[in-house]
Structures are given as structure tokens and as C-alpha cells.
Amino acid sequence: MIFLACFLLSLYLSLNIVEDKPLSNLIERGEEMRVIKERVEPSELKYLKFLKPRRGLTIKENQYYLKLLKGFKGEKEFDRLIQQELTADCLVLNGLLFEHSLTVFQIDTLLIFQNDVYLIEIKYFEGDFYTDDEQWHVISGKEIKNPLLQIQRSESTFRQMQQSLKLDYTVKASLVFNNPEFHLYNASSDLPVIFPAQLYRFVKRLNDVPTEISQKHEQFADHLVSRHLTDSPHTRVPDYDYDQLKKGVVCPKCLSFLSQKESKWVCNKCGNMEERADAILRTVNEFQFLFPNKKLTTKTICDWCGIVQGYKTVRRILNKHFNRIGNTNNSYFV
Template identity: 40%
Template sequence: MKAIVLPLKPKELLLLESLSKRKKLSAEENRYFLNLKKGHEGELLFTDLASKTEGDRLVLNNLLIEHNQTTFQIDCLILTETRIFLYEVKNFEGDFYLEGDKFYKKPRRELNNPLLQLNRTASLLRQLLLSLGLNTPIEANVVFTHPAFTLYQAPLDSPIIFPNQITNHLRMINNQATKLTNKSESIAAKLLQLNKTESPHQRLPSFRYEELQKGIICPACRMLSMVSGRGVCKCESCGHKESVATTVLHQVEEFQLLFPERKLTTREIYKWCGEVLSKKVIWRILSNNFKSVGEYKSRYYK
């Protein structure tokens, strides 16, 4: 088996995860965040299953590609030597039904039809491949991952994979797959080269440094409840432990994600961590892991 798996968590979700712990989101902002999070969990589940099963194929996920001034997202691709399998992954929960080309959640809340989304993505991917001189057949499906999902009135020939069909579908791909050649790896490399790391359609709430709650978010339970001990930081909520150096580097990563325009200094990270770590410890960790620029009070790190 060969597999390429991109970083699964999009930047927009990372930002919203951090903001949701450090400020109160509006009801609409929180709903959007939870939908994004649930969708990501569905993609994680399917990609994990696709990556673990045997067989010669490449797995790509969470691609954001622009072609002919049109941006489109690919939830998951499985590349075999003879075919490309494209998936629109949905983690919907509850009862849904199709009525013509409209898609509803019961009793009657209309949602974007994932079958129409799939057709658009497949068409754009096909155009992109042709522009690259490639004519590999594409088999496209919507895959529903949540075990508590039910869809009524779906035509028998709909390109849909239900939760209880995922394992057999992946097994079918493995049984048909032949040994990969440089052709498949070349397609994967070209798609990865075109992948964009940031969506032009991000929906982030406005925020200011001053309004965000300071402190250390636990990487395990995502609570703002990490405290410092002798060489380690411990979460008072779930008991997770990690070295102080690891904790500081996590906080630096989050700080730079939220405020890329602010200079990375000992004082900034000291304040960002809620003043629970000593400046001397933070200074030593920053000095060991980043390049120092300037001296004394004007010193910052890159």
C-alpha cells in the first residue's frame, strides 16, 4: 500500500477551535464552527479507513484547487493505476430525503444537495486533468459516514455510499487495484503542487488580542486549564501531561496562527500563556528553537 495523507485539519478550523475557547462566539458563528468540525470528523473517519486497508493506491484528502479562476474542494481521492475515485464526504446525522434535485433534512429543511456538489467537483477535476494531458477515468461518489444517517427516496442508481457500505466499497477497490506506476504518482504530485493551503471563502469572526482570554489550552481535551509544574505542564481538567517545552511551542504555534503580524517575543508568549510560566523558561525555549533578532528589549524571534 502507498498512501499520501495531507494535513487533515484546515486552517479555518484550527482558528475557530482556538477562538471558541478564548472568546464567546455568536450563535451563528458557533453553529458554523460545529458544522465544520463535524464535517472534518467525517473526513477523518473515511480517510483513516481508506488509508489502512491493503492495496496499491494513493490517498489524497482535503485538497483545495483553483483552475480557470474557479476554486473547488476535494474531500478525498483514491488513485489507482487505472481509475481515480472521487468522494464528497458528508457526516450528516438524522433523517434526510431527496425530492427531485433537492435535498432535505426531515421534516423539511432544505440543504445543499451533495449530489450536485459532487457533479460540480467531478466536472472541474475532469477539466483540470485534461488540461494536464491526463484522461484517467473518474468514479465519483457521495459517502455518508455517520452510522445514524438515513436517506429516503434515493434512486437506486445514485452514486451514494452509505455507512454500512464503506468497508465493502474499499475492499472492492483493493481487489481491483493493480501495481502502481509513476503515472499515478505523477498525478498525485501535480495535484499536491496545485493545492492551496488557505480557502478564499473563510468565515472567521472578528477578534482582537485584548478580548481573548489568555492561558494554555490543553491539546487533549481542548480546555483552557493547563498549569505549570516541575518541568511539565498538566491539565487540571483531564490530567494530560507534557513537557514545558512542548507546551510553549504549542502556544507559539497558536499565537502565530491568530496573530501572524505580531512579533514573537518572550513577553508576548508570557502574556499569552496567562503568566503561568516564567519568562526565563520561555526565553530559553524560544532561544533554543527560533532565530533571535535584535538585542535586549528589542529582541524577537523568527
């Protein structure tokens, strides 16, 4: 009798263990990193990129544009590294902006592992810098904002946000410098900083962390995505006016105006070529971003794209990709 009871108990326990980790799930899931939120181009960068060829930028705007462009390039480069090298079972969320306890903070890349959350701030600085205690300088002496303060603030606010959700992942923040042309003199070895020559080892270390993602982690990731602010309260919207903007279709590579050749739009400066519909839809997108309250009509888009002949083609493209409201000459698209 006792023997039977022991047998049943051990059978029950072993069944429970199997239930805890269904093998089929592990095989189906493939145990690899998954991108839960893709990175999108920052609004401020889009405004300046769209306005640059159409009205020119002031010196200050242009400096800011180049800074944003470089920052975004660095982030995309880090994304590529993660895509290619990170093999651990984890969830990846890119470009997050949160508000918690009246603090708005951003996280360039967030990695959810079984027990840890990694917050990564990416800096694509180029050139020589030095630091002494709290201050950071360009080698020429000019002081810059201490990038560690930003990540410390994000880390602490994120921790509070996590506590309010009754979660207790270990939060680990790192500042990543991924421009190979970057050097920091006088850096102490205990800074939470990853330098260009350490990037691959950093990802390799992550790959060695034992981790297994479950539904609980996925719910946490979904919750974070739902709390992401798509519009930053700090977004600086430049001044512009429809009538003052140059009309035409702009090259996505070099920002020159394209010319129409048969069914293609061609860049005479860099040689880029684009199908007619693709170029027009891209330019419609630009129009909608800059003028979200203006009605989308065939006439407006022809004017915006600088198309004198080809009204019917534009109407056909709009008809295919948008819903037309109204049937008369006053019809517009949504």
C-alpha cells in the same frame, strides 16, 4: 540463419518485456497504497477553536464551529478506514482545494489508480434524511443543500482540469456517508452514494481493482499537490483583537485553561497533562496562527501564555526551537 534471426528477435522481445516491468521495482515499492498528501485541520476550524476559550463565540460562530468540527471528524474517520483497509497499489491525496477556469472546488479524498481517479466527498451527517429527485431534506422537512450537486461540480471541473493536462484517467466520483447514525429514505439505487453499511464493501471493491502505479502516476500526484491552494478565498476570518483575548494555555482536549504544576501543565477539568515545553510550543503556534504579523518575543509569549514567573524557561524554550534575531532586550524569534 532464419532460425538465428528468430532466436535473436525473441530474445530481444523478452528482454524488452523484462525491462518494461523491472521485478526489483515491484518488490522495493511493496505495491501498496501511499499517502502523498496528509489532511490538515481547516483554517476556519482553527480560528474558531483558538478563539472559543479566549473570547467566546457568538451563537452563529458556535454552530459553524460544531459543524466544521463534525465534518473534520468524519474526514479523519474515513482516513482511518483507508489506512487500515485499502491495500491496492494506489496514491492517496487528502483535503485538496483547486482552482480551474475561475471555479474553486475541493476534494475530500482523491485516489489515483492505474487507470482511474476516484474523487470522494465525505459527509458526516447524522439523523434521518429523505430525498425526492433533486431535493434533499432533513426528516422534519427542512431542505438542505443537495450534496450530489457539489460532487458533480467537482467531478466536471476536475475532468476539465485533467483534459488541460492531456490526461485521460476515468474519473469516478462518490459521495460517502460515514456516520453510522445516518439514514437516507427514498434513495434510488443508482445514486453515486456509499452508505455507512456499504463502506467496507466499497474499500474491498477498490482492493479488487487491478492496478500498478508508475512514475507517471507519481508525477500526476505531485502536480496535483503543487496546484493545491493552501488558503481558500472563501475562508471567513472572525473578528478578534489581541487585547480582548483571554491569556493562558488552553487544554487541547476540552478547551479549558490549564494550570502550571511544576514541569507540567494540567487540566483541572478533564485531567489532561502536558509537558511544559510541549504546551508552550503549542500555544506559540496558536499565537503565530492568530497573529502572523506580530513579532515573537519572550515577553509577548509570556503574556500570551499568562506566565508571570518563568520568563527564563520561556526564553530557553524559544531559543531551542526558533532562531533568535538580535541580542539585546529587543530580540525576537523566527
